[in-house]
Amino acid sequence: MIYFDRVSKVYSPTSIALDGVTFAVEPQEFVSLVGQSGAGKSTLLKLLLAEEKPSDGKVFFESLDVHELKKREIPAVRRRMGIVFQDYKLLPTKTAYENVAFAMEAAGKTEEEIKQDVPQVLELVGLMDKAWHFPSELSGGEIQRVAIARAIVNRPDLVVADEPTGNLDPINAWDIIKLLEKINELGTTVMLATHDKEIINTLKRRVITLEKGKLIRDEKRGRYVL
Ligand code: ADP
Numbered sequence: 001m002i003y004f005d006r007v008s009k010v011y012s013p014t015s016i017a018l019d020g021v022t023f024a025v026e027p028q029e030f031v032s033l034v035g036q037s038g039a040g041k042s043t044l045l046k047l048l049l050a051e052e053k054p055s056d057g058k059v060f061f062e063s064l065d066v067h068e069l070k071k072r073e074i075p076a077v078r079r080r081m082g083i084v085f086q087d088y089k090l091l092p093t094k095t096a097y098e099n100v101a102f103a104m105e106a107a108g109k110t111e112e113e114i115k116q117d118v119p120q121v122l123e124l125v126g127l128m129d130k131a132w133h134f135p136s137e138l139s140g141g142e143i144q145r146v147a148i149a150r151a152i153v154n155r156p157d158l159v160v161a162d163e164p165t166g167n168l169d170p171i172n173a174w175d176i177i178k179l180l181e182k183i184n185e186l187g188t189t190v191m192l193a194t195h196d197k198e199i200i201n202t203l204k205r206r207v208i209t210l211e212k213g214k215l216i217r218d219e220k221r222g223r224y225v226l
Contacts, residue, residue: 001027001158001189002048007057009043009213017043019213020057025191027157030184032200033193034224035210041193044210045162048191049081050074062157079107082151082159082188086166088143090135096122096146097131103150121149125179141172148179158189165196173199200224 002025009018018040025031033041046052047059050066059066061077069077090099097118104114122128125145135143144164151159161180165173177192177199184190194200200207200223207222208215 001025001029001062002191003058003060004044004047005058005060007044007047007054007059009040009047009052010055016213018047018054018210021210021213021215022057023208023215023218025189027189028184028187030181030190030203030205031192032203032205032207032222033191033210034195034200034207037195038212039210040213041210042162043213045160045191045193048160049078049083079154080157082148082154082156084144084147084151084159084161084164086163088135088147090143090146090150092135095132095134096127096138096142096149099135099146100149100153103153107154109154117153121153122146124152124182125149139172140168141175144168144172144176145179148176148183152183152188156188158191159183161190161192163194164192165194165199170198177203197224 004021004023007018007021010016033044035041043052047054048061048066050069053067064077091102094102100118100121101114104117119128122131125148127142127145130138130142165176168176180190180192204221207219209217
């Protein structure tokens with residue numbers, strides 16, 4: 001599903017963000033990406049999302065060379081990836097329901113489909129009772145649930161979560177991780193970038209560790225050792 005083939009990203013001679021990184025992710029895996037600040041996690045995700053181009057090497061998503069795509073082809077490919085950020089990025093003037101519905105409208109879905117799928121996905125993340133609340137009326141954990149609902153509503157093959165628990169207390173953070181596990185069990189590949197040692201050590205899933213742009217460890221049931 002994802003294949004990084006000797007990928008390097010050099011922003012400037014003194015800023016080598018990724019250095020010869022190679023790994024593959026199979027469909028339905030749950031992979032955590034760890035590393036200290038500056039290790040290259042965000043750069044790796046940006047290359048996958050075609051927001052940046054590699055200086056060397058190739059990035060494949062479902063056998064497509066991401067950086068050979070034409071500009072107009074990129075949105076359709078990105079729609080096959082659901083993205084969750086640390087800082088939510090919900091629209092403040094829309095309710096939970098409307099934020100999720102908006103992602104479906106943007107993907108060209110019909111009214112029928114929207115009416116059917118939005119309640120289903122809000123139910124899945126446990127927020128149906130707050131469907132008509134605005135982000136300002138929701139807690140951090142609830143907002144992140146809406147963001148996850150929005151990321152999965154178009155049934156992506158992959159969910160990319162970049163520090164999704166960064167702004168949450170430990171209890172809410174766990175709920176978000178459990179939700180990502182549930183989504184994974186339902187058949188979606190999950191790629192989680194995190195700093196959180198507790199989470200990594202409890203998940204006991206595959207862990208890819210970056211250090212100064214190099215992939216230094218790739219373990220099936222990894223632990224966070226930095
Ligand atoms: P992480 O997400 O693990 O904190 P990043 O991918 O953000 O790491 O950064 C990796 C390295 O690349 C850092 O040294 C950072 O300063 C550098 N870097 C990231 N983005 C840019 C950019 N746009 N221009 C120059 N250097 C960058």
